[in-house]
Amino acid sequence: MKTEDEVRATISELWAQVLENDELAGDTDFFAAGGSSLKSLVMLAELNDAFETEFELADLAGCRTIDQQVTAVWNRLTGGPSAPRDGQAVVVPLTRDPGRSDVTFVAIHDVGGDVYGYLALAGQFSGRADLYGIKAAHEEFEVPRPLSIAGLAEKYVAALVSRLGAERRFVLVGWSLGGLIGFEMAKLLDERGRPVERLVLVDSPYELDLPSPDDAGMFTPEHERALLAGFAWEGTPPGASVAELWCAVRAGLDAPTKERLAAELHRRFPLLARVIPHLAGLNETEFVCYVNRFRSVYQAGRNHRPEGVTTAPVDLLTASRSQNFDARWAKHTSAAFRRVSLDGDHFSVLGRASAPATARTILALDDR
Structure with missing residues (x-):
């Protein structure tokens, strides 16, 4: 593991690269030094890459200096206290365009429950449109929770209107499972008498049925029990429920066990490896919450079938090398x-190489 001095040196180097200034003091404010919403997204991605962490936008909202970010990263790596944050935030700002206030784009989380998949796209929206993300707060998932796509949509519509007001015009963008949630949100906004401008489905499957070895990707309680039982958690009674097993995981997850469990989860559930690649870099509580959020959202997606009609125009953007057109x-x-x-x-249609073309397509559709 890096020393604290090495953490500081890495973060200082990232600031120098992102802000194009290698003479920044430890107490310099990020935005005062030329930072922007786009550059903060770049910094977030670079920090997570450099330290194999899963910081969220809300984690770093109060860390606007090198000194503060060093403390936050060091505490994350060593299991120290986290910086205060609004852990229950659902609507998070990604990019802003002060000159365009007529339409707000809203990107809805994928099966992982977070908006990381949209970071490259957000970089292309910066200065061109307002873009907000909608995520599921991982703090709510210390144990698996029964969810429904319709229930998530209802919660997100309420949060969206509360945060951004009743007069905004929305374009909903949903990649993968986010499209299923977006469709339900569009219907709810229809019912409220404020239909969305457009619903953009980015390679969204009509039914969430993704292949995985031995159907393990279903992430059923039986699969979880078989996996977790192999780690012999202390104090777990015979026949313990999945919720009890995850509580035992949180209490007994030391660093070596976390590495082994993360590797086994990634092996058995390939989709989990794609949406939470830095699982082993999380602290014990976050590890459990991120996995439970994934499995809870995934089960909701598998149980959902689209019904009804929205009055919003629908644009289905399908990846040329996927089979999700329906x-x-x-x-x-x-x-x-x-x-x-x-x-x-x-996955690549939202990656760094393809994000410019995907953003141009979405914005061009809005101009038609």
Whole structure:
């Protein structure tokens, strides 16, 4: 593990690169030194890459100096106290365009429950449109929770209107499972008499049925019990429930066990490896909450089937190297339905290389 001095040196180097200034003092404010919403997203991604962590935007909101970020990263690496934050935030700002206030884009989380997948896209939106993200607060998942896509949509619509007001015009953007939630949100906003401008489904499957070895990707209680039982958690009674097993995990998860469990989870559940690649870098509480958030959202997606109609136009952006195009989406809008092809696979269409083209497509559709 890096020493605290090495952490400081790495963070100072990242600040110098992002802000193009290698003479910054430890107490210099990020935004006073030329930082912006886009640069803060870049810094977030670079920090997570450098230290194999899973910081969220809310984690670093109060860490606007090198000194504060060193403390936050060091505490994360060593299990020290985290910086105060609004852990229950659902709506988070990603980019702003002060000159354009007529339409607000809202990106809805994928199966991982967070908005990391949109960071490259957000970089392309900066200065061109307001973009907010919607995530599921991981602090709510110390144990697995029964969820429904409709229930999540209802919670998110209430949070969106509360945060941004009743007069905003929204374009909902949902990648993967986020499209299922976005469709339900569009219907709810119809019912409230404030239909969204557009619903953009980015390679969203009509039914969440993703392949995985031996169907382990279903992440059923039986799969979880079989996996966790192999680690012999102390104090766990025979026949313990999955919730009791996860509580035992949180209490007994030392660093070596965390490494082994993360590796086994990634092996058995390949999708989890794609959406939470730095699982082993989380502290014990976050580890359990992130995994439980994933499995809870995933189960909600598997149990969901689209029903009803929205009055919003629907744009289905499908990846050229995926199999997620489903013509049944067309029957769920009373307005226009358009299909646009994006070059890439399910994951790469939001990656750094493809994000410029994906952003241009989304923004161009808005201008038609």
